[in-house]
Amino acid sequence: MAEFWKKLNFSSFASLRRNGGFVALDIGSSSIKMVETSIDKGGYRVLSLGMLPLPVNAIQNNMVVDAKQVAETIRRLIQENRVKSNQAVSAVPGRAVIMKRIEMPMQEEAELEANIEFEANNVIPERMENVNLDYQVLNAKAGGSKLDVLLVAVKKEIINSYTEAIEEAGLKPAIMDVDYFAMENMYEANYATEAGGGMAGLIHVGSRYTSVTLLHNGLSTFTGDLPIGGDEFSDSLKKELNVSTEAAETLKLTGLLEGKKGFDIEAMLKPTSEYLAEEIRRTVSLYGTVGTEEDDGLKAIYLSGGSAQIPGLRAILEQQMTVPVRLAEPFREFALDRNIDRDFLMEAAPLFAVGAGLSIRRPGDK
Ligand SMILES: Nc1ncnc2c1ncn2[C@@H]1O[C@H](COP(=O)(O)OP(=O)(O)OP(=O)(O)O)[C@@H](O)[C@H]1O
Ligand SMILES: [Mg+2]
Structure with missing residues (x-):
């Protein structure tokens, strides 16, 4: 998976963390899903997970409109599940994101980084100062003359509505992903081999x-x-x-x-x-x-x-x-910590597909 949202990787906050852990928050229209997963040589292990409903009006038009309610719900999820991690991995809905595939001449990463905003300016129908922009190279074939690049832009207003609620809950917004990419991550972790x-x-x-x-x-x-x-x-x-x-x-x-x-x-x-x-x-x-x-x-x-x-x-x-x-079984290839309620997980697993994908994202992932 590509390193999306490089510019939103607030990983410098890492020095302030309590235990170095990451907790995923899938903030949906009707509820927030929380998943905490550890990653080590043995693979993925679910440490905690939970879900709490949101009031109907908390999320409107793909953004957080009631930050207080959202923050309060996150705080409860963290407390009730005794989550120690304080770096959050979350996502904006894909429908709030502008994605464009463009072709560019083959070039080095540093050069691409410098040119990307100029290219984006031509195809993204928003003023560049109002969006967070990121990109992913889709095909870096050796010896090729062209690069296929996926441009991803989100209005700052939208992304900030999520990060502000997360901060208000006392967490650091370490990574903001896109829910589509989290789904891909979930698939890759569980089904790629088959x-x-x-x-x-x-x-x-x-x-x-x-x-x-x-x-x-x-x-x-x-x-x-x-x-x-x-x-x-x-x-x-x-x-x-x-x-x-x-x-x-x-x-x-x-x-x-x-x-x-x-x-x-x-x-x-x-x-x-x-x-x-x-x-x-x-x-x-x-x-x-x-x-x-x-x-x-x-x-x-x-x-x-x-x-x-x-x-x-x-x-x-x-x-x-x-x-x-x-x-879908989003935790098919994950081990489960002893305290995980297996009956709840069996019943509710498909609900956690985005959360599972987010829970295994780390700053600097490729
Ligand atoms: N066991 C179930 N059977 C049928 N429907 C269910 C069940 N459990 C939850 N739902 C429905 O699933 C929906 C909530 O799903 P989910 O948590 O994936 O949505 P969300 O992330 O809050 O919303 P969105 O992604 O659309 O913004 C609700 O409409 C709820 O009624
Ligand atoms: Mg959802």
């Missing part, structure tokens, strides 16, 4: 959004977002049964309405699952890879995010996409 040729799709269904990432030989070739998530499913129940938002959410998660059982949730959610699956299929097919027999075609989909567990969604998506769809 991936054959062709493409893998990562579909992450949250509460307000669904992100779609296509990887070819482990490298991302497409990323996009759909403005559809778990809220759509709750809304459909709310309308169908004429109940409150809270009652619909509870029914979706537990199958209980005012304490009563007997609802066929899967059937009630089916139209929304079909709609989401169709939108995913459309997004992927715009990229031209659905159902191709060729070696380059889509081979498998990994489904994650809190809404990955909507009853019936996985099967419907599999039908639409005509490739195997598996629930």
Whole structure:
């Protein structure tokens, strides 16, 4: 994985750290997911993890609007889980990021570093002083004459809204990544060894959004977002049964309405699952890879995010996409510390896909 957000690597803060550890925070629209992972010769080990809900208005338009609530929630997650690390690794949502692929003449790293802002100025539709800019070289073929460079820009206003909340919680924002890249990291850590040729799709269904990432030989070739998530499913129940938002959410998660059982949730959610699956299929097919027999075609989909567990969604998506769809296991290749609640992890794992990917990012990673 490339060293994204070099300019946001506040690793000079490292001297102030308590124990040198890093804690990942996936700050989503509906909740914050926390994962603390240690990395050593033996591999990855989950030290702690937790999730706490956020008030509905804390995150709006891809940024933190209620820093107090977000900071308070982070603080609780840290305290309740006895996290000692005080350097945070977090991410902005990919949809808040401007990404452009450009071609540049082959050049040395130092030269590239000096030229990149000038190039970005031509293709990024924002004033350079208002964005944090970073880049990644995608193909540094020896002897080639061109470089494929991915430019990544985020408005400072957006990134600062996250880092300010993290600081208010008493943590150092050591790395700000992009959630798409965290998903790739999660995939690489858990599935890279079993991936054959062709493409893998990562579909992450949250509460307000669904992100779609296509990887070819482990490298991302497409990323996009759909403005559809778990809220759509709750809304459909709310309308169908004429109940409150809270009652619909509870029914979706537990199958209980005012304490009563007997609802066929899967059937009630089916139209929304079909709609989401169709939108995913459309997004992927715009990229031209659905159902191709060729070696380059889509081979498998990994489904994650809190809404990955909507009853019936996985099967419907599999039908639409005509490739195997598996629930992602973000900690498949991670050892678990003794204090980790395994039952909770088994149930909630797909929710931690971004958090797992972030938890293994360190300053200076390539
Ligand atoms: N077991 C479950 N079955 C069905 N839906 C679930 C389950 N657990 C959580 N969800 C739903 O998943 C959503 C939360 O997922 P997640 O935490 O990935 O989203 P988020 O990161 O807060 O939001 P976003 O990424 O869209 O900003 C909510 O809509 C919630 O109702
Ligand atoms: Mg999310």
